[in-house]
Every structure is written in structure tokens, then in C-alpha cells.
Amino acid sequence: MEPRTVHLSDGIALTYRVTWSLRRRTRKQHVAGDFADPVTYESESVALTCIDREARALIDAMLANYAEHTPGDLLQT
Numbered sequence: 659m660e661p662r663t664v665h666l667s668d669g670i671a672l673t674y675r676v677t678w679s680l681r682r683r684t685r686k687q688h689v690a691g692d693f694a695d696p697v698t699y700e701s702e703s704v705a706l707t708c709i710d711r712e713a714r715a716l717i718d719a720m721l722a723n724y725a726e727h728t729p730g731d732l733l734q735t
Contacts, residue, residue: 659705662698673698674705680713690720 660675675698680690695712699705 659702664698671700673700674702675699676705676709678709678713680716691716 660677662673662675664671664673675695677692677694679692682688682690693712695709697708699708
């Protein structure tokens with residue numbers, strides 16, 4: 659998370675820019691993707707909430723795609 663100062667017509671505001679990586683649990687050194695969010699956020703907590711949602715949606719989509727191409731059930735016991 660990178661804080662940035664933004665000059666507005668009525669003053670200065672602090673915003674946050676976020677970049678993040680998705681790594682596989684089994685191989686932490688293997689990066690599945692690097693992402694730079696084009697949006698700047700008004701607070702750290704808002705940034706973390708939004709990025710968490712994005713990451714979860716991406717992971718869900720990747721798992722769904724994997725399930726479509728893999729025979730059998732991912733949730734086998």
C-alpha cells in the first residue's frame with residue numbers, strides 16, 4: 659500500500675494506491691499474478707476491504723475455471 663498526496667481545489671488529501679500479488683499456497687515463491695489497482699482509496703481500511711473483495715472474486719473465478727477443466731470434484735474427502 660502506497661500513500662499518495664493529492665492536490666485538490668480546496669486543499670490536500672491523502673489517498674492510497676494498492677499493488678498486490680497472488681501466490682499459490684503450496685509454492686509461495688510462485689506468483690500466480692501481480693496486480694496494480696488503478697483506483698486510489700481514501701483510507702487504508704477502505705483499500706484493504708476493496709482489495710480483499712477483488713482478490714476473493716479472482717480466486718473464486720480461478721477455482722471455478724479449474725473445476726471446469728478438471729475431472730472430479732474439487733471438494734472430495
